[in-house]
Amino acid sequence: MSVAPTASTQAPAVAPPARAALRALVRRGLLDNRRAPLVWGGPLGAMSAFVVALYPSISDSLSQAVKGYPAGLKDAFGITDLGTVEAYLNAEMFSLFLPLAVAYFAIRCVAASIAGAEEHGYLDTVLVTPVARRTLVAGVFATTAIAVAAVLVVAGLLTAAGAALTGQALAFGRLVAALAGVWGLALFFAGCATLAAGVLHRAAPVLGAGAGLLGGMYLLDVVGKLADPVQELRWLSAFRYYGTPLTAGLDGAGFAALVLAGALLAAAGAALYERRDITG
Amino acid sequence: MDAVIQTDKLTKRYGSARGIDDVSLTVLRGEVFGFLGPNGAGKTTTIRTLLDLLHPTSGQARLFGLDSRRDSLAIRARLGNLPGEFAFEPRRTGREIVAFLAALRGLRSLGRTSELTERFSADLDRPVGHLSRGNRQKIGLIQALFHAPELLILDEPTGGLDPLMQEEFHKIVAEERERGATVFLSSHDLDEVERLCDRVAIIRDGRLIAVEHVDDLTRRRYRHVTVEFAEAVDVSELRALPGVRNLEVDGRRARFGVAAGALDAVIKALARHKIVDLELAHPSLEEIFMTYYAREEHHA
Numbered sequence: 001m002s003v004a005p006t007a008s009t010q011a012p013a014v015a016p017p018a019r020a021a022l023r024a025l026v027r028r029g030l031l032d033n034r035r036a037p038l039v040w041g042g043p044l045g046a047m048s049a050f051v052v053a054l055y056p057s058i059s060d061s062l063s064q065a066v067k068g069y070p071a072g073l074k075d076a077f078g079i080t081d082l083g084t085v086e087a088y089l090n091a092e093m094f095s096l097f098l099p100l101a102v103a104y105f106a107i108r109c110v111a112a113s114i115a116g117a118e119e120h121g122y123l124d125t126v127l128v129t130p131v132a133r134r135t136l137v138a139g140v141f142a143t144t145a146i147a148v149a150a151v152l153v154v155a156g157l158l159t160a161a162g163a164a165l166t167g168q169a170l171a172f173g174r175l176v177a178a179l180a181g182v183w184g185l186a187l188f189f190a191g192c193a194t195l196a197a198g199v200l201h202r203a204a205p206v207l208g209a210g211a212g213l214l215g216g217m218y219l220l221d222v223v224g225k226l227a228d229p230v231q232e233l234r235w236l237s238a239f240r241y242y243g244t245p246l247t248a249g250l251d252g253a254g255f256a257a258l259v260l261a262g263a264l265l266a267a268a269g270a271a272l273y274e275r276r277d278i279t280g
Numbered sequence: 281m282d283a284v285i286q287t288d289k290l291t292k293r294y295g296s297a298r299g300i301d302d303v304s305l306t307v308l309r310g311e312v313f314g315f316l317g318p319n320g321a322g323k324t325t326t327i328r329t330l331l332d333l334l335h336p337t338s339g340q341a342r343l344f345g346l347d348s349r350r351d352s353l354a355i356r357a358r359l360g361n362l363p364g365e366f367a368f369e370p371r372r373t374g375r376e377i378v379a380f381l382a383a384l385r386g387l388r389s390l391g392r393t394s395e396l397t398e399r400f401s402a403d404l405d406r407p408v409g410h411l412s413r414g415n416r417q418k419i420g421l422i423q424a425l426f427h428a429p430e431l432l433i434l435d436e437p438t439g440g441l442d443p444l445m446q447e448e449f450h451k452i453v454a455e456e457r458e459r460g461a462t463v464f465l466s467s468h469d470l471d472e473v474e475r476l477c478d479r480v481a482i483i484r485d486g487r488l489i490a491v492e493h494v495d496d497l498t499r500r501r502y503r504h505v506t507v508e509f510a511e512a513v514d515v516s517e518l519r520a521l522p523g524v525r526n527l528e529v530d531g532r533r534a535r536f537g538v539a540a541g542a543l544d545a546v547i548k549a550l551a552r553h554k555i556v557d558l559e560l561a562h563p564s565l566e567e568i569f570m571t572y573y574a575r576e577e578h579h580a
Contacts, residue, residue, distance in 0.1 A: 015353035016386025024383035032369065121367035125377075125423065128331050129384040130357040278333040280363070 015130035025131070025139025026146070029113060033147040040105050041154025044098055048155060049162025051092045052170060055085045062088065072226045085168045089159070090178070090246040098155070099182050099242060100214065102148060106186040107210030109144040110193035114273070116203030121280045137270035141194055141263075148186045152179045174246050181245035184258040188238045189214055191265030198272030201279050282345070284309050284431055284462040285330065289339035292329050299325045300486045302339065307464055312457050314477035314494075315466040322486040323466040324364050327435050330464075331361060343431065357385070360429035364436050364466075366420030370409020374402060374419040381423055391426045399448055413440035421449065425456075432456060434465040438472060450476060470562070501540040504561040508533045510554035521546050532556070537563075 062082045066074065082088050114137065117123045127133065156179045163170035193210040200206050217237040224234035234240045238261075241254030285307035292299035300322040307313040317323045328334040330341050332352040341348035343355045368377050378393050397404055402418040403411065411419070417440045424432060438446045453476050456463055467473050473480055474494050482490045502523075509532045518534055519527055523542025528535045538546050543560075550558070 015357045016384075020386050021384050024380060027383075028380050032371075117369075121363065121365055122369055124333065124363040125361075125366070125368060125381065125420075126384065127333060128356055128359070128361040128363075129381055130353045130386075131384050132353060275335075277335055278328075280328070280333065 018132060018135045021129075021131045021135050022139050022142070025136060026142050029139060029143030030146060032113075033109065033143065036105070036109075036147050037150040037154040040101070041151040042158070044093075044101060044151070045155035045158025048089060048093050048098070048159035049165075051089055052085055052159060052162045052168050053166040055088050055168060056166065059083070059088070075225050084247075085163070085170050086174050086246050089170070090244055094178050094182070094246045095244065096218070099185050099239075100218065102151060102155075102182050103186045103189040103214050104211060105151060106144050106148050106190040107193040107207060107214065109147055110140055110190050110197060111203045111206040111210065113140040113143070114194070114197035115200055115206040118278055118280065119202045123278055124280050127278055133274045134270040137194060137198075137266065137273055141190060141266045144190045145183075145187055148183055148190070152183055155179070174249065177250035178246035181242050181250055181255060184255040184262075185238055185242045187262035188258040188265075189262070191262030191269070194266040194269035195272070196269070198269035199276065282309050283307065283342075284311075285313075285341070285343055285464060287326075287330070287339065287341045290326070290329060290336055290341050291338045292325050292334055293337045298322075298486045299334075299337075300329070300483070303483070303486075303488050304339075305481050305488060305491055307462060309462055310457065310460050311479065312453060312463040312465070312477045314473035314480040315464065315483065316468075316470065316473055316480055317466070317483040318468070321483045323483060324435055325486070326483065327361075327364075327433055327464075327466060330433065331356070331359075358429055359431040359433060360424040360427060361432075362420045362424040362434045362437055364439075366416055366423075368408050368419075371407050373407055374404035374422065377408065377419065378404070378423055378426055382427070385427060387427060392428060393422060393426045396422045396425055396452075399452070400445060414442060414445070417441055418445065425452070428459075428461075430461060432461060432463045432465075434463065436467060437465055438467070438469070446472075502537050502563060503540060503543060504535070504559075504563060505538055505546070506533070506535045506557075506559040506561070507550055507555060508557040510556050513553055517549075521549050 059082070066082050082091060117126075123136075126136065156175055159175060160170065160172065162168075189210055192213055193206055196206045196209040200209070218239055220230070221234055221237040221239035224230045224232075224237065224240075238258060241251065241257050243251045243254055245251065283306045285305070287303050287305055290303040291301050293301075303322070303326055315323050315326065325334065329336050330343065330348060332348055332355075335349065344358060346355050348355065372380075374397075375393075378390055382388075382390055393404070396402070400418040400421060402422060403415060404419070404422075408416055408419055417437075421434075421437060424434065438449055441449060450472075453463055453465075463476075465473075465476070474497065477494050480490075480492050480494055480497055481488055482492070502525075512532050513529075513534070515527070515529050518524065518529065518536065521538075521542075522545050523539035524546065525537045526535075
């Protein structure tokens with residue numbers, strides 16, 4: 001049986017608007033990442049909820065213990081005061097573990113969707129449709145921003161539920177500020193990974209570059225707090241702009257700088273991606 | 281007829297490594313054009329450069345009269361492509377893949393997907409990661425054809441397909457030609473190219489060594505003949521047969537090459553003797569390339 005294609009089924013002779021392609025890319029990307037909020041946000045939220053639930057039983061001994069810590073160490077890890085549940089949650093989760101994990105998730109999203117997809121040959125089919133490479137990159141960046149937000153919403157809800165169930169007076173506004181701060185930080189590293197994917201053809205080097213930068217910036221910030229000679233270099237670390245939003249509130253300028261820098265890095269990555277070969 | 285694909289000294293190098301060198305060819309509207317060459321000859325590099333996945337080191341390619349780099353989006357709106365190794369995110373089903381690609385093309389319907397699915401007996405509802413190579417290839421062909429593009433660029437389209445599906449693919453290519461589409465396909469398979477194509481380009485070591493009408497190519501073809509007689513045969517009799525070359529005789533056994541056009545006369549001549557065994561074999565593509573090489577060096 002053969003059916004001659006009619007004019008209505010034939011490919012249009014002009015490329016469709018980029019907005020339509022972007023919508024399709026984001027929808028597809030979110031579908032690919034639909035388990036991420038539970039897989040990533042679930043355990044992170046459960047850990048945060050556990051930390052919050054644990055706080056009443058150890059708060060007294062904590063205060064005593066913290067008094068004995070060296071001042072530099074307390075500064076470095078933001079443990080100036082563990083007299084509130086927010087301060088304890090910040091020290092246990094929001095100063096190290098949660099921002100590193102969520103930023104790594106963002107790097108992983110970008111590495112898999114651009115360099116990983118190229119490595120496995122998936123883009124050979126997508127990039128022969130009338131979709132500009134910059135639209136593909138914008139779609140991946142937007143998908144990552146939404147997926148990171150979804151992971152943080154799940155983590156935040158579980159944390160708030162943990163506080164509510166154990167009767168802790170966790171300031172909801174501060175929790176939202178902290179989650180927003182982590183989102184901005186993750187977006188900055190998503191931008192870095194996009195820049196790397198603009199040059200590198202394989203997922204592992206992109207992941208390695210992004211994770212290396214993440215670890216390096218964290219160390220620079222911590223060492224900068226401990227050692228005066230390095231302190232002047234802290235401006236080079238994204239963690240300097242992230243601050244301690246759970247205890248000190250969101251630094252609006254730092255947040256905007258991280259998001260803007262992430263978007264600019266992604267735009268630079270898209271420009272490089274346009275210029276290079278897709279090796280497949 | 282106007283040119284749908286036109287390359288002018290198209291060159292792609294990977295650092296110091298060779299890709300393709302000075303490839304100049306023209307594919308006309310409505311033509312089925314075969315692109316032949318051994319692995320690593322530069323077929324896929326040429327195709328990827330036409331599709332703007334690779335950027336040429338020098339030279340130029342024009343599709344529909346548009347520049348392959350500057351006007352890439354407008355070009356890609358009008359073509360369908362099957363890559364050499366069709367791959368997609370393994371959890372996605374064929375239906376999801378086609379729907380996604382239709383959305384990227386700004387199409388509201390899945391076009392000819394149902395018809396093609398039926399003809400290829402394809403399974404659109406299983407994740408592609410669970411499909412055999414042949415069944416994945418069917419999904420690849422459907423996504424290349426569903427929107428009825430003006431130009432089809434197919435890299436080894438029958439790889440992994442069983443003979444029945446290869447036959448169906450051949451019918452579809454004939455129908456595409458009928459409706460005025462242009463088909464550019466790369467292949468290892470000389471028989472397939474001969475059957476489907478109007479013209480053929482042969483590439484080796486990154487250089488285009490011949491562009492031929494299929495009829496001309498066919499005239500140049502020959503067969504390897506191995507024959508075992510019941511009794512020894514006079515060598516001079518075999519040597520005198522029309523179109524025979526490279527004759528080797530070992531007792532009752534003879535091996536030689538014969539031009540395809542002379543096959544009938546040779547078989548009739550051999551039949552005058554009692555034959556114990558007879559084998560006819562196609563020359564390998566490599567041997568045909570060597571023939572072209574020899575011709576090219578001779579011309580040089």
